[in-house]
Amino acid sequence: MRVGLNATCLNDRPSGAKQRFIGIYGAFFEQLPEVQFVIYEPRDCSVHRWFDALPNLAHKETPIPSEGRFGKYASGKNYWPRAFRKDAFDIFEGFHIPLVRSPSGKTIMTIHDVRGLRDDVGMLSRAAFKAVLRKSLQNADHVVTVSDAMKQEILDFYPGADISVIYNGLDAGDFSRINEQQLTEFKNNNALPDSFALAVGHFEPRKNYLHLIDAIALLKQRGFDVPLLIIGNNSGERERVETRIEKAGLSSQVTIMSGLSDEEVRCAYQLCSLFICPSSYEGFGIPMLEAMAAQRPMVLSDLPVFREITEDQSVYFDANNVEAMANAIEVALTDTLQRTKMIEYGNERIRDFSFDKLAGQLADTYKALLYG
Structure with missing residues (x-):
């Protein structure tokens, strides 16, 4: 053949x-x-x-x-x-x-x-x-x-x-091969806090980062500070996101990184407390698999494909509803039982990929x- x-x-x-x-x-x-x-x-x-x-x-x-x-x-x-x-x-x-x-x-x-x-x-x-x-x-x-x-x-x-x-x-083994020295160096080199939320994806409108910034700002108004790291290369939307961050007074709370190696991205997953995917449209969503492999809980926009990949075992929100997004983030960071449930599910589900x-x-x- x-x-x-x-x-x-x-x-x-x-x-x-x-x-x-x-x-x-x-x-x-x-x-x-x-x-x-x-x-x-x-x-x-x-x-x-x-x-x-x-x-x-x-x-x-x-x-x-x-x-x-x-x-x-x-x-x-x-x-x-x-x-x-x-x-x-x-x-x-x-x-x-x-x-x-x-x-x-x-x-x-x-x-x-x-x-x-x-x-x-x-x-x-x-x-x-x-x-x-x-x-x-x-x-x-x-x-x-x-x-x-x-x-x-x-x-x-x-x-x-x-x-x-x-x-x-995904090759889940790539995540298990990250060692403590790599994690420490990545954290220290980038001055990352002990706890932060992570979003991964190129800067384009469908990634919905503007609403994510608004959700982080709303949480801050409630007295619930959530440091956020966004990793992605620019596809035309980065300047708008940076402007929204500055106007929301979140410059010291939101970090953007681009051009990272695969190893560095895996370190970010391993170090984060929560993975967030706020996209308004996706055909799949590989970052969900990466979060599973890194044994991290996640909150996701309520897209049919996200529910399919996670089999309704995550926390979901309306991508156009900033308050719903903020509520989901807060629940996923504070509900220990829910976090454990998502991590254990991800450990099993990742084998299918x-x-x-x-x-x-x-x-x-x-x-x-x-x-x-």
Whole structure:
């Protein structure tokens, strides 16, 4: 069997898509040594270097940039017809839209989210996204997505789609390998308090950090000070968040960090007293898995996907209700029984997200598509 993987949307920037590709497909390559995999790389990232050298893994550099819609379309339009004349595949999988369909074999599309369908997206952008998504779904023989909630969103838009759900994953062992010296150095180097809440995610509107800052300010008005650490790279929203922090008088209470290593982020999880995810929209939510692996309680916005991943075992709040968010944070920091319950649940639940287990599910999906 020959499998082509269109990884031209990936680059070295931290993302859930990158973490999923490295974790699940790294295990996938090793589980199926009889399958020949070919990774098509963007011109600005050597994706194959994320993996160990394997005899069944090859790569091809393309002229396609990892970012920029027009550049990707223009370079891909010329590149893919030539590439497919040279290479035929039993399965060709793409990880972004518009989907590139192979003229041979079956074509799979992985979808992480469909945020372009949301009402808060501009009318023209939403119309364009709908057209491209519909065409991509028509061209796909099968769709893989990251949650049942995401599957339902896709089916609401395109009822005939053939969809499998394979969760994102995590190597929980990465957290257990953090030692006391690393924790002490990270805490001291960044002057972190003994107790603080943590939020993780790039600075963009859907992460809902403005409401989180308002919730922290409300708690302060109640006499309940909650130091907050936000870790994330800027995707256009950081300046607004910093302005909100300053206006709320929280400059000494809220810390922002960007550009951290994976090890440093794990230290932050291990040191925090509470993980908070206030997002207004997500297709999955890898930080929830990271909080489970770090054995930390969490409070989450009341999204269907968050309830799915945590099986209704967390504390939830309306993402648009600052008071509800503040109440949830206070409960999770003061209710010892609830905190213990969440930690114990997370210790068990995280086992469902091992990369080996998820790679096995992906292998089953491939086999079912080829052999019925």
